[in-house]
Amino acid sequence: MKILFTSNKTYRGSLDGGWWYFYLPLQSLGHDVYFYDTVKGCDKTYTEVIESFKPDLIFCIMTGDANIAPKEPWQDILKETQSGRTKTFNWFCDDTWRYDNFSKKACHYFNVCSTPERFRVDDYQKDGYNNIIVANWHANSDFYQIKDFSSKTNEIAFIGYPTPSRKQFFDKTKVPLKFLNGISQEELFTEHCNTKIGVNLSKNDNDPFKKTQMKQRIFEIPAGGGLLMTEYHSGIEEYYKVDNEIITFSTIDEFAQKANYLLKNPAVCKKISQNGYNRFLKEHESKIRLSKTIKNISQT
DSSP, X not given: OEEEEEEOSEETTEEOHXXXXXXXXXXXXXXXXXXXXXXXXXXXXXXXHHHHXXXXXXXXOOOOOTTTOTTOOHHHHHHHHHHTSSEEEEEOOOHHHHIIIIIHHHGGGSSXXXXXXXXXXXXXXXXXXXXXXXXXXXXXXXXXOOOOGGGOOEEEEEESXXXXXXXXXXXXXXXXXXXXXSOOHHHHHHHHHTEEEEEEOOBOTTSTTOOBOOOTXXXXXXXXTOEEEEEOOTTGGGTSOBTXXXXXXXXXXXXXXXXXXXXXXXXXXXXXXXXXXXXXXIXXXXXXXXXXXXXXXXXX
């Protein structure tokens, strides 16, 4: 299939997840993929790319944020959608908190859209959209070099940007957690593989209501062979068996209690991490997730 992948190639100056988790695995699946960078554009206009490349599918991750991606070709995509010539698709990222001010207003630009939040499907349908599929985050196993569990040197770590709410959370707990931020994507792969217990906090500081949401880290931690210890988010049970493949928590005290137990019981930690890794390989690896997504797009 010829796919015109339309997304920001970089974020904060580094190659973004669209490159590692979408573009490269789509190529690995055998698709002919053209990357249109919504940050810098390319040497052709978007319309010229469509006319010369003649894609079977336009696969987008549009943000609606000109500060992140100033070259997003909204009107060109709408024109292509309305023409009926090429199927157009958008992968929405933050529907927990961006549904009302972005997703439901942008959905009509595409033939098909996805949401990472199953509960939002009803909202889309109430707003007149029947072109919605559920497609969650994933991780590309090609970049995770699995290590023996006992050789991992990070006992428990959070890998990500230290937002105010995250910093406040960890400041209130005495768990000896390693905080890793400001690292490259390649270093992120390495550190996930070097971590026994990887922690995920599910709130986004950009959300004024601080609701939990599905995060890519939920899949990156098991991809590295670590135990995923995540702040609970409704619907997580669809992706992992709680207390068997992952560990969840809802409060600071619950996090501290469970983290300290796991640190004192490495055999338990190792067993759960292995179960989570097996589930990741079966369902949440990028090429598996994207194959399913493309099939669902074609059937919608």
